[in-house]
Amino acid sequence: MFKHFIFIIIALSFFFTQLAGAQIASTGFEEENNIYEKVYDAKLNLNNGDNRTLTQLCASKPVILALIFTRCSGICNPFLVQLKENLQFKTDTDNFSVLVLSFDPRDTREDMVNLSKSLNLENNKQWLFATTGDIEKLNLSVGFNPVWDSIRSQYDHDALLVGINKEGYITKKLIGIRNKSDLELLIRSVNDVFSPSYRLPNKNRLFSCFNYNPETGKNTPGLGLLFLTLPAVITLLLLLGISYTVRHKRILI
Amino acid sequence: MQNSILILFLVLAGMSALVFTFVYLSSKKAGKDEQGIPNPLKTRFWFLLILFVILGIFASVTIPRSPYFLFADETPVRVIHVSAMQFAFLMSDKAIDPKNPVGEASIELPANKLVEFRVTSLDVNHGFAIYDQSNRLIAQTQAMPGYVNRLRWKFKEPGNYTILCLEYCGMAHQVMRASLTIK
Amino acid sequence: METIKLRKITSLWIITVLFLFIVNIVLGIIMRLNQGEILHEQPATFYAHMTTHGLTQIGIWFVAGMTGINYLMERYLKTSYLANVVAMVLTVTGILMLWTSTYIGNFHAGWTFLYPLPLKIMWAKWATPLFLGSILVMGVGWLTWSVSMMTQILKKYPLTKALAWQHFRKNPTIQTPPFILISMITLIGIITCLLGAVLLLAMYAAEYFSNGAFVNDALLMKNLTYFFGHTIANEMLYLGLAVIYELFPEVGGRPKWKATWYVALAWNCTLVFILTAFFHHLYMDFVQPVGFQIVGQIASYMASLPAAGVTVFSVLVAVYRTSIKWSLTNLLFFIGVAGWVIGGLGAVIDVTITNNFVLHNTLWVPAHFHTYNALGNVLFSLAFFHWFSIQFSEKTDFEKLTKLKLTLLLIGGIGFLLAFYIGGAESMPRRYSNYPAEFPMAAPLAIGAAVFATIYLAAILIFFFQISKRCLNILFSSSSH
Ligand code: HEM
Ligand SMILES: [Cu+2]
Numbered sequence: 001m002f003k004h005f006i007f008i009i010i011a012l013s014f015f016f017t018q019l020a021g022a023q024i025a026s027t028g029f030e031e032e033n034n035i036y037e038k039v040y041d042a043k044l045n046l047n048n049g050d051n052r053t054l055t056q057l058c059a060s061k062p063v064i065l066a067l068i069f070t071r072c073s074g075i076c077n078p079f080l081v082q083l084k085e086n087l088q089f090k091t092d093t094d095n096f097s098v099l100v101l102s103f104d105p106r107d108t109r110e111d112m113v114n115l116s117k118s119l120n121l122e123n124n125k126q127w128l129f130a131t132t133g134d135i136e137k138l139n140l141s142v143g144f145n146p147v148w149d150s151i152r153s154q155y156d157h158d159a160l161l162v163g164i165n166k167e168g169y170i171t172k173k174l175i176g177i178r179n180k181s182d183l184e185l186l187i188r189s190v191n192d193v194f195s196p197s198y199r200l201p202n203k204n205r206l207f208s209c210f211n212y213n214p215e216t217g218k219n220t221p222g223l224g225l226l227f228l229t230l231p232a233v234i235t236l237l238l239l240l241g242i243s244y245t246v247r248h249k250r251i252l253i
Numbered sequence: 254m255q256n257s258i259l260i261l262f263l264v265l266a267g268m269s270a271l272v273f274t275f276v277y278l279s280s281k282k283a284g285k286d287e288q289g290i291p292n293p294l295k296t297r298f299w300f301l302l303i304l305f306v307i308l309g310i311f312a313s314v315t316i317p318r319s320p321y322f323l324f325a326d327e328t329p330v331r332v333i334h335v336s337a338m339q340f341a342f343l344m345s346d347k348a349i350d351p352k353n354p355v356g357e358a359s360i361e362l363p364a365n366k367l368v369e370f371r372v373t374s375l376d377v378n379h380g381f382a383i384y385d386q387s388n389r390l391i392a393q394t395q396a397m398p399g400y401v402n403r404l405r406w407k408f409k410e411p412g413n414y415t416i417l418c419l420e421y422c423g424m425a426h427q428v429m430r431a432s433l434t435i436k
Numbered sequence: 437m438e439t440i441k442l443r444k445i446t447s448l449w450i451i452t453v454l455f456l457f458i459v460n461i462v463l464g465i466i467m468r469l470n471q472g473e474i475l476h477e478q479p480a481t482f483y484a485h486m487t488t489h490g491l492t493q494i495g496i497w498f499v500a501g502m503t504g505i506n507y508l509m510e511r512y513l514k515t516s517y518l519a520n521v522v523a524m525v526l527t528v529t530g531i532l533m534l535w536t537s538t539y540i541g542n543f544h545a546g547w548t549f550l551y552p553l554p555l556k557i558m559w560a561k562w563a564t565p566l567f568l569g570s571i572l573v574m575g576v577g578w579l580t581w582s583v584s585m586m587t588q589i590l591k592k593y594p595l596t597k598a599l600a601w602q603h604f605r606k607n608p609t610i611q612t613p614p615f616i617l618i619s620m621i622t623l624i625g626i627i628t629c630l631l632g633a634v635l636l637l638a639m640y641a642a643e644y645f646s647n648g649a650f651v652n653d654a655l656l657m658k659n660l661t662y663f664f665g666h667t668i669a670n671e672m673l674y675l676g677l678a679v680i681y682e683l684f685p686e687v688g689g690r691p692k693w694k695a696t697w698y699v700a701l702a703w704n705c706t707l708v709f710i711l712t713a714f715f716h717h718l719y720m721d722f723v724q725p726v727g728f729q730i731v732g733q734i735a736s737y738m739a740s741l742p743a744a745g746v747t748v749f750s751v752l753v754a755v756y757r758t759s760i761k762w763s764l765t766n767l768l769f770f771i772g773v774a775g776w777v778i779g780g781l782g783a784v785i786d787v788t789i790t791n792n793f794v795l796h797n798t799l800w801v802p803a804h805f806h807t808y809n810a811l812g813n814v815l816f817s818l819a820f821f822h823w824f825s826i827q828f829s830e831k832t833d834f835e836k837l838t839k840l841k842l843t844l845l846l847i848g849g850i851g852f853l854l855a856f857y858i859g860g861a862e863s864m865p866r867r868y869s870n871y872p873a874e875f876p877m878a879a880p881l882a883i884g885a886a887v888f889a890t891i892y893l894a895a896i897l898i899f900f901f902q903i904s905k906r907c908l909n910i911l912f913s914s915s916s917h
Contacts, residue, residue: 032348036332036369169328192326228659231631232711235624242587243595254794259861262785266778272752273774280755281762289758297698297753301745308737311788316733319789321726339556377553378654380720380797382865388874390794390863395720397654398552402722415874419797419865421546423558424480427868 031173033143039065039164040141042134044101047112047122054099054138055168057128062096062190065162067144069104069155070111079159079177080119086180087126095191099128103135103146104155142170163190255389320392324405329369331362337372337379337396340425342416344433351375361434364411370404372396379429380419386412393419408435441517442510443828445524447907449503450821453496454900456531457814460496461893463489465886470869472882480558482869483544487567490547491534494669495574497809499527500817501675502581505619507824508682509585512616513592519584526577533570537563546867548665551657555643565644572637579630586623589616600700614695618678621703622671625710629667636660655723659714666714673776673808674706676816677747683823684751684769688760693750702742709739719792729789736787740780748777764838765823771842772815775849779808782857797867800860803853810892811849818899825906828913837898844895851888855881 041055057063066083068076080100087098102112112129116122121129132138139145146157161174163186172189174182283289290296335342336349336356343349343356354375362368372381374396382393383406394404408414418429463485469475470482477485502523509515537543541563545553554564589598593612596602598620600612639657642650685693715732718724751773760766782804786795795801826834864871864878871878 030348032334032371035371036329165328167328192328227635227656228663230635231628231663234631235628238583238627239586239595239624242583243590246587246591247594254791255861255863258785258791258795259857262782262857265781269774269777269781273770273777276752276756277770279757280760283757283759285759287757287759290753290756293749293753297745297749300749301741304741304744308741308784312734312737315788315790316730319726319729320720320793321722321729377556378550378658382797384863384874388863390798393720393793393796394722397658397721397723399654400721400723404722417865417872420550421483421553421867423553423556424478424483424544426483427479427865427870427872430872 030143031175033173034141034170035172036169037141038168039162039170040134040137041168042132042138044099044130044132045109047109047116047129054132054164057097057099058164058166058168061094062166063099063164064096064186064190065142065164066098066100067103067139067142067146067157067160067162068100069102069146070107070115071104071154073154075157075159075177080115082177083161083183084119084121086183093126096187097126097128099130101129101135101138102131103139103144103157105135107131142173161186163187165190165192320394320404324367324407327367327405329367329405331366331368333360333362333368333370335370335372335381335396336375337381337418337422337429338375339377339423340418340429342379342381342418342429342431344431359432359434361436362408364408364435367405367407370394370406372402372404373400374398377422378420379422380417382417382419383433384415384417386410386414388415395420408433411435439510439517442507442515442520444911445517445520446503446507446824447910449499449524450824450907451904451911452528453500453503453817454821454896454904456492456496458893458896458900460489460492461889461896465889465893468882468886468889471871472879472886473870474883474886477869479869480542480544483546483867484538484542486867487544487547488535488538491571492531493809494547494672495527495531497813497817498578498668498672498675499523500821501672501679501813502578504679504817504820505615505622505675506581506585507820508615508679509588509619511682512613513588515588516584519581523577523581526573526580530570530574530577533566533573537566537570541566543567548661550661551640551652551654552643554640568637568640571633575630575633575637579627579634582623582626582630586620586627589620589623593620599704600695601704603695603697603700612695612700613682614693614699615678615682617695617700617703618674618681621707622674622678625667625671625674625707628711629664629671632660632667633664636664655721658718658721659724662714662717663711666717667710669805670710670713673813673816676772676813676820679816679820680747680751680769680773683820684766685754687763687765687823688754690754690758690760693754699746699750702746706739706742709735709742713739713787716787716792719789720796733787733789737784740784743780744777748773764835764841765819767838767842768815768819768822771846772812772819775811775815776808776813779804779806779812782807794863795860797865798860799856799864799866802866803856803860806856807853811845811853815845821903822899825903825910828910829906837902841895841898844891844898848888848890848892848895852885852892855885855888 039054039058041053043051043053044057045051054063066080068080070076083098087093100112100115109131112131113122116127116129119127121127142160142162144158144160144162146155149156158175159177161178161183162170163172163174165171171192172186174186331346333344333346334348335344336351336354337343338354343354344360345356349356370381372394376398378398379396380393381396381402381404383391385391392404392406394402396402412435414433414435416431416433418426422429466475466477467482467485467489470477506515506520541560543554543559543563543566545564545567549567554568557564593616597610597612598616600617602608602610603612636657639652639660643652681693685691712731712735715724715728716736719729719732751770754760755770782800785791786800786804822834859878859881862875862877864875864881871882
């Protein structure tokens with residue numbers, strides 16, 4: 001009986017950690033586009049006065065590109081705040097930088113400086129803020145498609161993160177506000193870590209055997225794996241149970 | 254590859270058949286008082302040890318060459334998205350929308366450059382197996398709904414390559430196919 | 437000693453198995469003729485044959501092994517007749533349900549019914565639940581039988597003795613007969629994989645009855661499917677080995693084999709390896725973590741070591757330069773072990789991931805598993821059937837036609853199997869009702885295979901008539917006999 005009890009506890013705890021981990025990945029297949037294509041080599045006007053192009057910037061360190069506009073009354077701000085929070089706890093910050101790039105031609109360097117100040121990131125080396133004159137070509141190369149809504153005076157657009165490796169290739173994209181582990185996958189991809197497969201977004205993860213943990217690069221067992229060991233566990237209990245019950249009836253040999 | 258596999262197998266099978274025949278004949282000829290093998294435990298030990306070493310060598314040579322590690326540290330020049338469905342393969346440079354799946358009529362890929370196939374399925378499990386011009390299977394992965402398998406490959410020779418489904422997927426499984434042109 | 441009731445039900449099992457085997461071989465030949473373009477069936481009909489053939493073969497050779505160990509078990513302890521009858525009733529019911537689902541309902545998702553294929557209905561709507569139900573019915577019958585037999589063993593031998601752990605110490609006072617050890621190890625494996633089947637069916641039922649609210653994970657379902665399918669197909673071979681350990685020395689007029697520390701160790705290890713080896717069915721699913729793939733290869737390699745180093749070696753040692761009484765029983769055992777070894781070689785080649793990359797789901801797969809079934813496990817069971825049937829016969833012409841039967845079996849079997857191996861090396865896909873134009877050799881090979889399979893069938897027919905005749909005698913003899 002005690003053993004059953006322990007078992008149920010373990011099963012339940014698995015269940016709940018899984019539930020907590022199951023998140024809403026918002027998008028579908030669009031993320032899959034443009035992978036391993038070269039990003040457009042846009043000229044940047046960085047906040048710090050640096051005038052490198054995007055490819056030159058990547059060559060020194062892989063880039064995670066966030067496309068926003070400063071007059072956004074919608075998703076841009078929460079998106080950046082979330083990104084900052086997700087990255088705050090990362091100790092290893094050397095292997096990529098974050099480039100916040102405006103896609104609104106009205107944005108000036110001053111707007112970008114103000115944005116960085118409002119996020120308290122003006123002195124953070126990892127975060128770069130910039131505008132560019134080549135935004136249309138860049139948008140095209142990463143499959144980003146903001147639509148001007150003249151009634152609201154706002155752009156309709158996705159929250160997009162693009163991972164670019166040192167060679168200037170797009171390795172992965174994330175659309176929508178995503179959790180830390182998806183972000184980790186992005187960081188690993190810009191550093192050219194290959195994993196032979198991945199799960200499509202928006203799938204029920206509850207019963208999956210393994211959940212890829214990008215922070216460690218390992219697969220953690222999921223509820224499904226527990227299911228897989230269940231028959232063996234039941235057999236073992238059965239074996240011990242039967243062996244215990246019949247011990248009185250044993251004929252000595 | 255497959256030819257050497259077949260030869261290896263036939264040689265090993267032939268050797269086993271010979272051993273069994275030889276042992277059988279030795280029993281047929283044996284007199285009443287023959288005692289068989291003198292020290293079976295010791296022979297058994299050596300037999301097992303040799304087998305263990307052979308398998309160990311085999312494992313350590315082959316495992317690092319498994320397809321999961323193929324071209325892992327290179328960047329592909331092309332990505333082809335593959336969505337398998339009953340009973341066709343959709344292939345495209347663009348990602349394929351599951352709600353409105355369309356593929357390209359023909360796919361051309363460069364020879365001797367790394368390409369990556371991102372293989373998934375829209376319904377049941379399928380196989381994605383690449384056959385070369387002489388109809389020899391050269392690479393494969395499975396197409397599983399909800400997952401994407403990334404198969405990286407460099408085609409050595411230009412020409413026409415055939416794709417066949419290698420996971421039973423229903424009554425038209427045997428005609429589920431596609432092709433690639435390597436330039 | 438065994439009761440008359442047991443004798444009768446054993447006879448009934450044997451007749452049933454042999455009869456279904458003949459039907460199944462005919463299905464196999466029909467499939468080969470269809471692939472050879474001699475017959476022209478609908479693809480769906482071909483796949484219905486394939487589903488029926490696959491599951492029926494697995495079923496009958498599993499119960500054939502169980503019949504053997506149940507009968508011989510009575511030498512050591514009392515087994516449950518009731519469990520035996522329950523298994524018989526449920527197996528026959530299950531087979532009838534299966535055949536109804538495939539031939540009336542036209543269900544054809546393959547005997548491995550890989551998720552979610554059975555739920556994509558391309559046949560009568562009721563055929564899916566009936567097919568899954570047939571597995572449940574047989575599974576419950578076999579679970580009852582296995583659990584009951586395991587209980588009976590544990591009534592006599594404490595768990596550690598049944599697993600022969602006392603042999604790891606010096607000079608054990610109690611001997612565990614190898615037959616008991618192997619049966620016990622195998623029964624544990626069987627119960628585990630049958631429970632896996634129950635779980636798999638529960639997941640199917642959850643999805644089937646939830647009307648789309650619940651969707652399974654394809655990777656988990658595939659793991660569960662092969663956990664069940666691969667393991668049961670392997671364990672049924674071990675049932676045959678238990679019978680060999682018991683009967684091979686006996687019919688040869690040699691002293692009984694004893695358990696030793698290495699026999700105990702080998703079989704205990706086998707239990708672990710056999711339960712993790714199924715990962716090799718998912719090599720081409722790159723979604724499976726690489727660690728598991730490597731475990732798959734290593735466990736599959738390791739599973740072959742105790743088998744080769746202990747069982748095969750013991751059989752060879754027992755024969756080498758030793759005068760033994762050769763009879764049909766012995767010969768079948770001996771040739772069966774050779775077939776098992778050769779099929780095992782084909783398996784070890786395929787279980788190497790780099791080879792699997794170009795062999796997976798080609799004809800190489802049916803090639804190797806038909807080798808250790810059609811020329812391995814089947815011969816183990818035939819040996820037991822023959823041995824059993826002559827126990828209670830007054831006549832003495834048991835060895836009639838021995839040479840003919842063995843020659844037909846070997847020529848037919850080897851020819852039939854070679855066609856599969858060559859097809860596999862030529863990259864021909866398995867489970868194709870018709871081969872595409874890329875493989876001009878495939879159809880002629882299939883025709884050749886059908887011819888050889890017919891030769892094999894001829895041998896089985898002789899076995900069937902001889903053995904069934906004696907078994908019918910046992911079945912209908914008055915109980916005073
Ligand atoms: C001489 C006798 C036999 C013949 C002619 C025969 C023929 C066949 C054929 C033609 C196939 C389909 C191969 C393909 O994928 O294209 C097949 C599959 C199969 N056979 Fe046999 N077979 C024989 C004996 C056996 C035995 C003894 C077993 C025992 C377990 C067995 C179990 C299976 C299984 C499990 C499959 C797989 C079905 C599937 O792919 O779903 N067969 N057989
Ligand atoms: Cu298919």
